[in-house]
Amino acid sequence: MLRQYELVEKVKEYDPDADEAALNRAYVYTVQKHGTQKRASGDPYFSHPVEVAGLMTDLQLDVQTIITALLHDTVEDTLATIEDIEANFGSDVARLVDGVTKLSKIEAMPENERAAENLRKFLLAMSEDIRVLLVKLADRLHNMRTLHFIKSPDKRQRIARETMDIYAPLAERVGMYEYMREMQELAFSELEPEAYSTITKRLEQLRGQDGGQVDAIALKIKQALAEAGLMVEVSGREKHPYSIWKKMAERHVSFEQVTDIMAFRVLTDSDADCYRAMGVLHTTWQFLPGRFKDYISTPKSNGYRSLHTSLMYENSMRVEVQIRTREMHRRNEFGLAAHWAYKQHDEADGEVGWLRDLIEIVDASHDAEELLEHARLAIYQDRIFAFTPKGGLFQLPKGATAVDFAFAVHTDLGLATVGAKINGRHMPLRTRLENGDVVEIIKGRNAEPQLSWLGFVVTGKARAAIRRSVRLKERAEVAEIGSKLFDEIASKVPARIGKKAIRVAVERLGMEEPEDLMFAIGAAKLTDREVMEALVPGCTAEFEDDYDWSKRERAISIRGLTPDVGYTLATCCHPVPGDRIVGLRRKQERVEVHAIDCLELASGIDADWLDLSWGRRSHGAVGRLSVTLYDRPGTLAEMAGIFAQNIANVTSLEQTQLDHPFTTYEIDAEVQDLAHLMRILSALRASDAVAQAERI
Structure with missing residues (x-):
């Protein structure tokens, strides 16, 4: 862990004018606030923010970012507040610390929602100041370095998966490839320990067998370029285990079949030298067609610039070569952080x-x-x-x-x-x-x-x-149905309903806009009584206590049942008065009343069958329809008008299929009897808005 004076000295090395007093205050503040708190490793907790601050100094970031790194956990894990931070270190640091704090985990939420909420806060915070992202990436990198100290395997897996899915890709998108590679490596070793161990051992074996082959190839490349008058730096390395494993998975090959395990980097003085070096390599060794990429003339979205090519070296060995200037290399490895460190903030902002x-x-x-x-x-x-x-x-x-x-x-x-x-x-x-x-x-x-x-x-x-546009369109159509139903409900209220009464009703129901009320009515989220009471409180007192406000008035009786036997109308076939009906009776359950042609009756082999019929003057039940509309403006409203004209209340409306130019809805509607339902079906089928209408 960096000592206080070591941290200050590191900052002063690249920023002689740095506010030394503020850095010292921040170091002492985090030590005092975290006090005796311990990490899973047993180290003092304050060692973590100090190490994160050290990572920020490696990137040569400004004093405010270093102080933010030191304080980034104080608000979340100690009694310190954002107001305390602002009073001691200024509004800019307080804003940055608050941004990082907003990314804290929400442990009470399910895992996918927690990850989504973290990402939501992450994006909003870093949109205000990209330094929030830089601190958070360093925070996650240090946590990954100490992940093995966490005892719970499930927690280690969750953190590693989140790192692989969100933080490593974000590090790549801002061009911080060193962070990305290390995060992937650490997460891979946790998520796929057997694969990581196998590939690591194979790399060690290759290292022992090749007799310094990487260094030999690097020297050959450097000599070829020197003979052409190019003074360059050449370095070589084996690819990282995660990179190799990814290639194996993508190409469906074994380790032995991955031929481009070695990669080399050539650093030049200028853009022109990059292209000259590429020409020399392509004439010295055969290059693989389709494997050349020019990220200098067309950089990646994160600002990454380099030439990439693959060569066939001796013995048919494939090697990858990256060619770039030294300036490109500095920016490529640390991306946005390098831009910020060199005060090119406008340029950095342009690359996100x-x-x-x-x-x-x-x-x-x-x-x-x-x-x-x-x-x-x-x-x-x-x-x-x-x-x-x-x-x-x-x-x-x-x-x-x-x-x-x-x-x-x-x-x-x-x-x-x-x-x-x-x-x-x-x-x-x-x-x-x-x-x-x-x-x-x-x-x-x-x-x-x-x-x-x-x-x-x-x-x-x-x-x-x-998705957002489709949702808004569906909401508008349902609200249009609701407005037609609202007129029917309002006609029962003993008062004239104007815009003011509607606004007051909206407030009473805890909504914001009249459209919210119409949508709730159209989607059957409110009963008639709730709407009437919101419009004119107390106006429903005259109705009988047993009035069923979730449905229109019904009077159903079933012949064939004794008075003390309860029953339910089956929701699979939605029988209505006029249908031939049969009952299924099971022990300790209410009798289920089905239409005689209901397919679900086949499952009633364990039940007693009862021959039932509707009582005299039975009326009022829910019929279910499938209606396919032409997908054009106004068709849904026309369908709603047909239900309203036939005095049928729509209690449920669900879009079940969208197959342009048709949209299919499943609709529950209150009807008096079978004849009433058939009149509605006939009216629907006669409409130019309706392609098909059937009873379910």
């Missing part, structure tokens, strides 16, 4: 445009699973490059389609998309893009995203925006 997409995903995601799915899509896929007709360059994941491209350009463009031209030709929206494609998006005035797009889009941003 993907972060804005993630924030949009946070706003659009409906639940924890959806957020995690979309965010993971956004942070870890390989990239391709596509252009707008005016030459704008956009990076997308492999497999991206024209719809993904539209949403990458702008969410509003994605929402208005009706077609696409790729390289000047009209192509289906599901067409997968290739490197260098020129994509022109065709907009429509009344266009709407289709649910079917979710079957082929691959970016988190597109998926989140499409």
